[in-house]
Structure formats: C-alpha cells, structure tokens
Amino acid sequence: MTARQPTARPVFLPNHHPSDALLVAYGAGSLGEGLSLAVAVHLAHCPDCRAALAEVEALGGALLEDLPPAPLETLSLAATLDRLDREEAPANPCKAMRVRPHWSKPKAASMPAPVSPLPRPLRAYVPSLDGLSWQRLAPGVRRVELLPRTASGGAAQLLRIAPGTALPHHGHGGLELTVVLSGHFADELGRYGPGDLAEVDGDTNHQPIADSHRDCICLIATDAPLRFTGLMGRLMQPFIGL
C-alpha cells in the first residue's frame, strides 16, 4: 500500500447526495439510463455514496441468493460450456491489471488535478466539455442533448448557464436529477458545486440560479417531461424538451 499523502486530499467532496431511495433504485437497476447517468457521475466524485451503493448491491446479492432456484433447461450447462469453448481465449488473469485512465490522479501525486476531467460514465456520451456545439435556448442558457427520450421515458442533457442566470421555475411529473460538472448553482435547497447532486421529485418547484463568476455546467436528467411554469418557462418548454 502506498502511503497516503495529506497533500493529495481533495479540494472538496460533494455535499449534496442521492437519497437512499435513489441509490436503491440505481443499485436495483430500476432507474432509466439518464437518471442512472446522473447518479453515476455523482458516484465518480463520492466515496461515501460508492460505499452506500456497495451495500445496496450486497442487498441485491442476498435477495438473489434467497430466490427459489428456477429449473434450467436440461442441457443448460453443456450449452454454456459450448459457447465458452467457442470463445477463443479463456479468462485471462492479465485482464486484472487494468489501465488507469489518463486523467485519474496518481496515488501519491502532488501535481494539480487536470482541468475539468469528465467522469468516465459521462465520457461514454461526450468526450469532453470542450468543442461541444452548445445550442442556445434562452439568454444565458445553452444546452447539449445527451440522451433523447429513452425507452423508459427519461431524457438527459447538459445545460450551460451563464453566471447570474436563473432557470425558469419548473415542476416535475417525476424525478429530476441535476449534477454539477463545473461552476456552481443555488436553489431553494442549497448551493451546489461539482459532483453535487440535486434530487427533486414529486411536486417540488425549484429555480436554480448559476451563482459563481463563471458558467455553471450541469447534467440534468429526468424520467418525465418537465412542466415549466411562468412565462419564460412556457416559452422555453418546446425548446428545452426535458
């Protein structure tokens, strides 16, 4: 084990976390892709929630163990071994040596963190925040669509909000998760920085405001269309498509 160096301590850890209910839904696999993506981005920042997720998954394992076994087809194992034979290489122990992602911080490093590394779950959707073609939605608000409405009804997009810009009040038919990638925003529930996850459900109305000196970029995922309220909201609704 490498000695842990105090200088390698984080600048910050997230302050706003998913609820247990949300972690259970994620761990059980009952969240849609967009909402799962938002949770995964938070998890990339948050050791505590990863530990909590491990507990949810252990619960899943225990539930699996407890299920009364279902009878298999007669040649089930033989068929599987057959398929296994057709794969040329058996499990290769070398695969255990996984390559550290280039942006991942070395254990004992004292060098500054790379600029805005995107968590891997997100990089499956966008390679980086640079060079994205941001679509203008309203003064101070731009977006990139990540996931159009998916099979389970959710959607995900990146929003870039200029400092001081308020998003319109909106209510929700279901769950809405916002995770900050850079900058800060604030709403009635608090102030959110990178890795922080805002979880809004039910009848909540909220109005996030970008409150730092630079753009706030966040990922917003929903499992149902948002209902924007107020004039601005009604104007933006057809465009924002959340």
Place this chain on the structure above:
Amino acid sequence: MIAPLATLLTHAAGPDRARAGAPPRGCADPAAAQLSADLVAVAAGDRQAFARLFAHFAPRVKAYMLKLGMPAQRAEDLAQDTLLSVWRKASLYDPAKAEAATWVFTIARNLRIDALRRERHPEVSDDELLEHEDDRPPADELLDGDRRARRLRGALAALTPEQAEVVRLSFFADLAHPAIAERLDVPLGTVKSRLRLAMAKIRKALGDDDR
C-alpha cells in the same frame, strides 16, 4: 490481495477447519466462501469451479429474470449469458470487496437492463474516483465476506413487511421509488422513508452505520 484469497481458500476446505482458525475469521458460511473461492478459481480457467458456480447461480439468475417478467426462454438465455459473463470477467472479481452473489447480481442486473430496455446502466469502477483519495479502511479491515453474508441475511429477515415490500418492488418489479408509491398508492415520502429505514438496517448489519 494474497491474504484474503488464502483465507477464502482455507475456508473453502471445510467449515471445521475454518472454525479452528483465528477467531475474527472463523465461523465461515462455507457456501459463501466456496462461491468466492470458485470465482477466483474461474479467473484461472478452472472449469469445475465454473460448473459449481453455474449450478448455484444460473437457476437463481433465471428466477430473477422470471420475477422481472421475462419469458422463460429469454430468462434461460440471460441466465446463461450472465454466467458466461462471469467466466469472462472473473479476473475482475475481488473477494475482499464483495461476495460472489453481490458480484453476480450486478452482472445479471446490467444484462437485464440491456436486454429489456436496450439501455445502458452507466457505472463507475474503482479506478475512477475523481480528485480525491478514498480514506476508508482497506478491504481487509472490513468485515469479511462470510460474516457480511450472514449478517445481511439476518438484516433482510428483520425488515418489516412494509420495508421488505418496497425492497422487493425495487429489485424484482423494476420500479423506482416514485413508481412504487404509485403502485402502492402511498405518498412518495412514505416509500422513501421505508427504503431509508431498510437501508439503515442493512448498513447496521454490515457494520457501517456511521454514515
């Protein structure tokens, strides 16, 4: 990595021998230890170990798929796919971190999502923590897998019927908490608090209740 592995293999040799060992790691649940050891053996290409894992997990994964509403043939296929994936990915399994059942569950879950919704389940793996070190105790200071397994079962049995219901709907009905509230016709807050209380029991059983 070497120490926990050796311990698991010792446990796999028989419960009696394991009990004669050091107190903290004694009293193993032989089944859980055997499954972990088999999974480690599979990483080295051991087909007999794979056959044992298959016999244990494939019928349970099939039951899981059936519970989630898959037709029988699809459930069978996904059970086989899951075990095939277990074979392919066995070298990524770390017995110090999770029980075999936990690990197999996550594979089955992801294959099910992919098959059912044609969606991905975005995840992070252990080398992806951003910007900070994990200051939790190293894995070998955590409860070992066998004690975890037993305490977890105990906690599961200790859930109230209402808590057990929301847990089962989460895992076996593909419902997130808002949909569960709708299904049970109770307020969302009620479902959330039942899940919170259920997880508090699980967390306590696993000895990590200081969060």
